[in-house]
Amino acid sequence: MFTEFIQVEIHSLRVVCVISLFLVSNEANDRLQYDRPTLQNLRDFLNTTRIWVMRRDYSRTYLAKDYLCENYQPTLRRPDYYSLRESYRMSGYWYNYTYTAQLAEGRGYEGPVMRVNEGGWSSRTYALIHWEPTEHCGILRFGGSTCTVMVSQDRLNQSNTRCDQWYRTYCGHYTYTIYQANCSHQRY
Structure with a gap:
């Protein structure tokens, strides 16, 4: 039971990391696009x-x-x-x-x-x-x-x-x- 709890926590942590990376990546891309001269x-x-x-x-x-x-x-x-x-x-x-x-x-x-x-x-x-x-x-x-x-x-x-x-x-x-x-x- 304890190992299942740890596995769920690790999986949740991975999901949070992936979402965070996605958001940071999109924010950087949006910033580059926003700051780019037209x-x-x-x-x-x-x-x-x-x-x-x-x-x-x-x-x-x-x-x-x-x-x-x-x-x-x-x-x-x-x-x-x-x-x-x-x-x-x-x-x-x-x-x-x-x-x-x-x-x-x-x-x-x-x-x-x-x-x-x-x-x-x-x-x-x-x-x-x-x-x-x-x-x-x-x-x-x-x-x-x-x-x-x-x-x-x-x-x-x-x-x-x-x-x-x-x-x-x-x-x-x-x-x-x-x-x-x-x-x-x-x-x-």
């Missing part, structure tokens, strides 16, 4: 005059020269299709290029994506992994691992504390600072 968030992010790259966790160089003051002017061409005019400074000179971008929903728990056609057969896909609407900043991921923090023109030289905190959470502490105080005063 395609509308990406549209809102691009609905500005200019977006500046503040920092990223990788170096973008050409002939050992860093890209600084990198920014993009998004122009809506038709629903979810944009023209992106890239400007950056390198070795004291400004360079400009124009790309096309198409927005789409991400897969699974990936945020919405922006496929940027760089001309010919070359393209890159960026996923919006975090969006801070009050700070007008977003964190984009390229290639599954590299991170970039971008901020709308209207939030330059303002505190973006929440975006910075999420950058450290998603991307670590390794940072290349791309935006400098004199960037927005320069001619691009």
